[in-house]
Amino acid sequence: MNQNVEVVVVGGGYGGVTAANSLAQQKGVSVTVVNPRPDFVERIRLHQFVTGSDDAVEGFGRVMGRNVRLVVDTVTLIDAAKRQVALAQGGTISYDYLVYAVGSGASAPDVPGAAEFAHSISDLEGAERLRSALDEAPDSAPVTVIGAGPTGLETAAELAEAGRKVTLVCGTVLGPSLHPRVRRPVSRRLAKLGVTVLQGPRTRVTEVTRDSVRLDDGRELPSSVTIWTAGFSIPDLAARSGLRTNAEGRLVTDTTLTYVDDERIIAAGDAGVMPDHPFRLSCQAATQLGPAAAATILRRIAGKKATPVRMFFGGQCLSLGRKGGVTQFSYPNDKVNALSISGRTGAGVKEIACVFTLNKLVSGARKATSRAVRA
Known part of the structure; x- marks a missing residue:
């Protein structure tokens, strides 16, 4: 490599950080990460942040190599022709290669009142607003969680274990990404925690108000705090x-x-798509796609042909409160099977997965930093 190569990574989530650390290990490559927050957010722990069992935040100095430049700002435009990104606070940054790792966020619900009265838990700012709303509401106040995917299940269970009166509105079926057999221990755990589960074709939400949720079967549920996770x-x-x-x-x-x-x-993480090889939006995918994106860039810099990414999935880990959980196993192609681990062991597996993911980032940061010291 005869000259320095400038790489800009847009987004400091799981995909962006793993890509940056992998690139920063290569001599002759300078890496800049542009991220709107000064800290890394453990998105897979945001439901814990809401109840105070985890702060869900780590300093970038721990998870990203010290030779990676961090710019706390938001990219407003990518000029591919000029190879530049424009920043919200003014100015531009030029690049030789760009890693697009902006991730994903909460969808805008197409339901009257939802945007105004329902809280999101897909990012730190939304989780902070939700935590404040819960702090202001009495412990006995009814809480409604809308959406029974992993985020909805984990949020409902976490709040119920903390003593909240929770109703989970599934819209269709409980845990749609789970194998039918694996839904059983999830259902039992929610029942033990006192969560009221509403599922079926007529449990879709038709309106959210300041203090209620209305369903298409005509029911109106009292709800002091409504959380939209769908x-x-x-x-x-x-x-x-x-x-x-x-x-x-x-x-x-x-x-x-x-x-x-x-x-x-x-691309790295949720924000990219391979039309013939779709993958589930997840931390599990992002931590594979980040290093793969870096490998594509490094091979291209070296004058070699980039190789197709290969992804492997092991399943989905759900924490259902601090004392229970379910691990849904899958085939390597992410198709779920009937195997699972539940109970306290399931909760332990989820915690191990969270710790392992963070440690993987920390390890990548150390490798990137040690390269800088050697250079």
């Missing part, structure tokens, strides 16, 4: 920048994670 959306940065995206707003890439119209732009 669905995720992708930031519109790529679309605003004139880059090709799919219907969900995800940057369209090939199997090497390279943007189909520009080999200098590589």
Whole structure:
């Protein structure tokens, strides 16, 4: 490598941090991460943040190599022709390669009143607002969680274990991503915690008000605090920048994670999509896609052909409060099977997964930093 290569990583989540650490281990590569927050958010612990059992935040100095430059700002535009990104606070940053790792966030619910009265838990700011709302509400106040995916299940259980009166509105079925047999221990655990579960074709929410939730079967549920966990959306940065995206707003890439119209732009995490090889939006995917994106860039810098990414999944780990959980196993292609671990052991597996993921980031940061010291 005859000259320094500048790489800009847009987003400091799991995909962005793992990509940055992998790139920063290579001599002759300078890495800049642009992120709107000064700290790393453990998104998989935000439901714990709401009840105070974890702060869900780590300093970037611990999870990202010291030779990685952090810019606390928001990218407002990607100019692919000039190879520059524009920043919200003014100015631009030039790049030789760009890693698009903006992640995902809460979807805008198309239900009257939801945007105004329902809380989100998909990011730290939303979780902070929700925590404040819960602090202001009496312990006996009814809480409604809408959406029975992993986030909804974990949030409902965490709040119920903390003594809250929780109703979980599934819309269709409890845990749609779970195997039917694995839903049974989840259902038993929620029942033990006192969560009222509403599921079936007529339990879709039709309106959210300041103090209630209305369903399409005519019921009106009292709700002092309403939490919307159904669905995720992708930031519109790529679309605003004139880059090709799919219907969900995800940057369209090939199997090497390279943007189909520009080999200098590589996606990592939730914000990219390989149309012929879809993957589930998850931390599990992001921590594989980050290093894979870095590998694509490093091979291209070295004049080698980039290779397709290979992804392997082991399952889904759910914490259902601090004393219970369920681990849903899957085949390597992410198709779930009937195998699971539940109870305290399931909770332990989820905690191990969370700790392992953080330690993986810390290890990557040390490797990147040690490269800087050697150089």
